[in-house]
Amino acid sequence: xxxxxxxxxxxxxxxxxxxxxxxxxxxxxxxxxxxxxxxxxxxxxxxxxxxxxxxxxxxxxxxxxxxxxxxxxxxxxxxxxxxxxxxxxxxxxxxxxxxxxxxxxxxxxxxxxxxxxxxxxxxxxxxxxxxxxxxxxxxxxxxx
Amino acid sequence: xxxxxxxxxxxxxxxxxxxxxxxxxxxxxxxxxxxxxxxxxxxxxxxxxxxxxxxxxxxxxxxxxxxxxxxxxxxxxxxxxxxxxxxxxxxxxxxxxxxxxxxxxxxxxxxxxxxxxxxxxxxxxxxxxxxxxxxxxxxxxxxx
DNA sequence: GACACAAACAACAACGATTGTTGGTCAGCA
DNA sequence: TGCTGACCAACAATCGTTGTTGTTTGTGTC
Numbered sequence: 001x002x003x004x005x006x007x008x009x010x011x012x013x014x015x016x017x018x019x020x021x022x023x024x025x026x027x028x029x030x031x032x033x034x035x036x037x038x039x040x041x042x043x044x045x046x047x048x049x050x051x052x053x054x055x056x057x058x059x060x061x062x063x064x065x066x067x068x069x070x071x072x073x074x075x076x077x078x079x080x081x082x083x084x085x086x087x088x089x090x091x092x093x094x095x096x097x098x099x100x101x102x103x104x105x106x107x108x109x110x111x112x113x114x115x116x117x118x119x120x121x122x123x124x125x126x127x128x129x130x131x132x133x134x135x136x137x138x139x140x141x142x143x144x
Numbered sequence: 145x146x147x148x149x150x151x152x153x154x155x156x157x158x159x160x161x162x163x164x165x166x167x168x169x170x171x172x173x174x175x176x177x178x179x180x181x182x183x184x185x186x187x188x189x190x191x192x193x194x195x196x197x198x199x200x201x202x203x204x205x206x207x208x209x210x211x212x213x214x215x216x217x218x219x220x221x222x223x224x225x226x227x228x229x230x231x232x233x234x235x236x237x238x239x240x241x242x243x244x245x246x247x248x249x250x251x252x253x254x255x256x257x258x259x260x261x262x263x264x265x266x267x268x269x270x271x272x273x274x275x276x277x278x279x280x281x282x283x284x285x286x287x288x
Numbered sequence: 289g290a291c292a293c294a295a296a297c298a299a300c301a302a303c304g305a306t307t308g309t310t311g312g313t314c315a316g317c318a
Numbered sequence: 319t320g321c322t323g324a325c326c327a328a329c330a331a332t333c334g335t336t337g338t339t340g341t342t343t344g345t346g347t348c
Contacts, residue, residue, distance in 0.1 A: 015324085017316070017325060018316095019314080021325085021326075022325090052326090053326075054306090055307080055326085055327070056325080056327075058306065073220075074220035079304080080305080095267070103256050104260070116247050116248070118245070122236070126274065128272065129268070130268040131265045131268065133263070134263030134264060159294095161295055163295095163296065198334095200298075202336075
């Protein structure tokens with residue numbers, strides 16, 4: 001996603017308003033590699049900006065997703081996560097702690113034979129690698 | 145998953161009981177290619193078996209998943225879906241109607257370079273193809 | 289076939305994540 | 319500076335799912 005300043009301009013030029021709450025959310029997301037949840041963004045902000053509601057965070061995240069600046073991803077970890085990295089990539093998901101890591105260089109050419117496609121138009125291909133992250137493996141070395 | 149009869153035996157031999165409700169659920173799932181939700185299974189049953197609760201359906205589906213007879217899949221369509229096809233395969237998901245189709249013959253060989261894996265132990269790889277199914281394309285031929 | 293007991297049942301209530309509603313507030317422009 | 323609609327916080331509501339509880343019912347044993 002773009003810089004907080006560019007986002008502010010983008011918001012204004014698309015008829016939206018730029019409020020302190022929104023600027024703060026932009027800054028939390030920018031360069032964030034942790035795939036935060038809405039709750040996570042909220043938690044990071046509410047400490048020094050008590051005048052913000054979870055509702056506003058959801059609202060702003062939804063607008064950023066509409067504008068294509070972030071991606072909403074639901075990987076079955078209970079709550080949706082938001083990814084400022086819009087470049088095509090895939091994800092490693094830890095089934096223990098729910099942590100998500102980006103994988104940029106995976107996959108080789110994934111295709112579905114036309115017969116199986118059966119008229120389906122594929123617009124996107126996402127690969128989810130599930131397992132255990134290093135930390136969870138360290139804490140429970142014997143596995144599940 | 146196995147036949148309803150085999151499932152009944154399996155349930156008994158693992159200390160579970162086989163009730164009419166459970167037998168009915170077994171039969172609804174057997175050979176079902178539609179990836180039903182818990183609600184869907186319930187809806188199909190409650191008509192001629194009013195003495196069943198959604199709670200029981202969830203419970204039984206969870207037990208079948210524990211036994212490895214079905215797979216619970218969450219593809220971000222709002223509710224979890226249950227797949228009696230336990231053989232490794234991937235999914236086509238329609239972003240319009242939420243329909244799910246199996247893809248058995250896609251890809252082989254999806255790997256993550258060790259450097260990106262960073263200690264993560266990959267136990268499972270799932271591929272989700274998103275787009276529009278034939279029916280939704282037919283209804284809105286101009287696309288999204 | 290009857291008994292006992294744990295497992296399963298239905299009918300709730302509760303839960304977490306998300307979204308709708310509402311009345312007051314404020315950014316952005318004239 | 320004043321207007322106006324977008325935004326805000328603070329609810330309440332919704333949806334899918336799971337916990338609780340008191341009752342019912344499979345199932346192994348006699």
